[in-house]
Amino acid sequence: MNRIHQLDADTANKIAAGEVVERPANVIKELVENSIDAKASKIDVLVTEGGMESMTIIDDGIGMSHEDALMCFSRHATSKIKDDHDLFNITTLGFRGEAIPSIASIAKFSLETNDGHEGSQVIYEFGNRTQVGYLDCPQGTKITVEKIFQNVPARLKYMKSVNAEFAAIYTYLERLALAHSEIAFSLSHNGREIFRTNGSGQLLEVIAVIYGMNVAKNMIPVDFGNEEFSISGYVSNREITRASKNHIITLVNHRYVKNKKSIDAINDVYRQYLSDKRFPIAVINIEVDPYLVDVNVHPAKLEVRFSKEQELHDIITQGINAVLKPQEPAETIHQEPSQPFVFQTEKVQEEPFVFKEPIQEDVIELNDEPVYDQMTLDLREDEKVADEHADYQKEEKTSLKDLPQNPIKEKIYAKGQIRGSYIIGENERGMYLVDQHAALTRIHYERYKNAYQKLDRHMQSLLVPVTLEYTPSEFMRLEEHKNELKAVGIELEVMGPHTYCVRELPMWMDMSDPTSFIEQMIEQILSNQQLDVIELMEEAIKSLANQASIKDNTYLSQQAMQAILDDLMRCDNPYVDIKSHPTFVFYSDYELEKLFKKVN
Known part of the structure; x- marks a missing residue:
């Protein structure tokens, strides 16, 4: 008995629908693109219950004859191309002839069209033609799709909420409106107009x-x-x-x-x-x-x-x-020629490097505390950040410098500094060249992470509220996920059309740029429909660690250098910074002697 056989037309169309139509937004995309190809100047889209109940597309395009109205339900029937040569010269949005038969196989599909000579009506129900006739209607085409996926339960159960499905439709119609400003688009949901453009071509x-x-x-x-x-x-x-x-x-x-x-x-x-x-x-x-x-x-x-x-x-x-x-600001352009980057070269030529102590004003002294404590490890007590970004509520908090410290893994003795950026250290094993900025970011990262393992539920009021403006489709999706944001301390207050206001933030958040941080959280919601707080906290901690670290070309006292080396070797992972770059390079006694060709 033969095992290979030809699939029937209905099964083939359902398979094609699986590729072409994943959700109601795909139906809108395919049918509105057909309207654009039909030279429509006005396209109205009416949606009920996010498209899961019904979708109607009405255009004033060239319409179809009675014969074409029947033919368009056949697979790969199209007016856009004639042969394979046309595949290399496609000037229309559609060309495969798959959309209408695929949609008609998984929904109730009603087509009303008039090419200027006669009106026609064709109705399909889940792949079966149930009605054909002539109809008095204006020139153009009206298509209504109802009960999508009712005959494909496996696909139906993967549909998202009404708001999520409508937001997807809204998003794609926005893109089409941007692509065709010469067409007047309108979008209505449950009888209420949501979106409209005037088709002015601007x-x-x-x-x-x-x-x-x-x-x-x-x-x-x-x-x-x-x-x-x-x-x-x-x-x-x-x-x-x-x-x-x-x-x-x-x-x-x-x-x-x-x-x-x-x-x-x-x-x-x-x-x-x-x-x-x-x-x-x-x-x-x-x-x-x-x-x-x-x-x-x-x-x-x-x-x-x-x-x-x-x-x-x-x-x-x-x-x-x-x-x-x-x-570019004019002052920036004028400053560049007058401040060429040659001061270091001139300094080196006049004062060759001889391991002498830098001038006093460039040296950061310790005053019995590590250099990074002076620079305010505890961001919550950082007056500069508080003044610029927030009015913190007075809550009792644990300072980072009060946290228990790990024992030193290996004692490294500070011996000097190069270019205000690298610390030279040694011990009985050999020589260390330490990147002071990388070392400090690692130290701060581990201390902040230990301090903020649990979300701090205390809130801080902002002196200047953060305002966030989104497109209408994004606004709709955010309305559905506001509770997820509220659970981590971000309460979105509606301030106007498609605009939110945030008046207070949780203590654990990165306050150096609250607007950017909130937008990162919201972008996770928009892209993934979920919020990964752990990932966001990780990014916040890395940002805090980087801000608290001193930059290159900063000269340190001997005591400050020793404090950095000691605290680096207390870290769980002292070998790389937060970007996985090495914090130091090590040369053993043998490697040093080999560099100078004292040993083979």
């Missing part, structure tokens, strides 16, 4: 609708390219940042895609201007000959491949650099 107006007027006012237009690539759009200035790359939006011939090379090119330029873990907002469209880009590499058509990807990367880097450079 990208900046769409950015204002999504991100708010404050962001729109701080966006910089870009327009550059060469004979093969033309890049246009907007990028944010240095003051407007976000906690993830999700707001770097790349479009290729007005198709929303996630092109890693282009995103990285934009991000790399901003790295010289923004702090760590801060990213710009950018919306750029890359116009390119369809023959130079392959859009048929991803089931959802969210990735593309360029034939000249490195060239595109270089063009974006140069173009964004040219836009951002003129923003």
